[in-house]
Amino acid sequence: MKGIFSIFRKDDKAFTGLESAIVLTAFVVVAAVFSYVVLGAGFTTSDTAKKTIDEGVKQTTSSVEIAGDVIAKGTASTSVDYLIVTLQLTAGQSPVDIGANNASGLMVVSYTDNATYNPRVDWSQSFIGASDGDNVLEQHEKVELNITVPAGAMLKTPATAVNKEFKIEIKPSVGAIVPITRVTPPQIDAVMNLK
The missing domain is CATH 1.20.5 (Single alpha-helices involved in coiled-coils or other helix-helix interfaces)
Structure with a gap:
């Protein structure tokens, strides 16, 4: 076993x-x-x-860019009252809602010179060329901003309006700020191209 x-x-x-x-x-x-x-x-x-x-x-990245020159409008050969800037979308960017005017708050424009800073100046807009009627800046559209120079700025004072450097900052709701620095000419005219 x-x-x-x-x-x-x-x-x-x-x-x-x-x-x-x-x-x-x-x-x-x-x-x-x-x-x-x-x-x-x-x-x-x-x-x-x-x-x-x-x-x-x-x-x-900047959503908008300057399309053309900056135009200044003067009165009585002594002061600059309005600045005109034309904007368009940069290549490949999405549409930007700029609002109907300054009150909507979607886009802010500020003004600076060596004596004045205004973080929110008045402006109005009008689309030029092809537009679909809304307040959205889209590809192949251009918008013209008519910016009011603030009261008290050097450009509004007759003695200091000539040969003065100023800066405008366009702040869209999306994207980088677009700074614009220009100098007024030695003689103030009704319409001036600030290159």
Whole structure:
């Protein structure tokens, strides 16, 4: 009898291999779950980074640009009362809602010279050329801003209106600020092209 049961002797070799296979399978499953979590977090982070980069590019690139010259309108050969600037979209930019006028607050124009700073001057707009009738500046449209020089500015004073440097900043609702710096001519006329 002893010979028959000798084939059932205690041998742990097979169990050791089976236990190793189970442990190896557990490691593979844990590694797969961990890699899935890490990849998911990476995709979420990269998507958030992409949105941040896109928003940053949109805010730092200029949405509008000057189309043509800056025109100054004077009265009585002594002062500059209005500045006319024509704007268009820069290439590849999305449409910009500029609002109906200064009161809507979508686009702000500020004025600066060496004696005056006005963060929000009055302006009006009129689309020139092709336009679809709304207040949104779109591709192939141009808008003319008629900017009122603020009271008390050097350009409004007869003795200081000539040869004076001033700066206008056009601040659209989206995109970078468009700075415009010009100098008035030595003689004030009814219409002046400020190059």
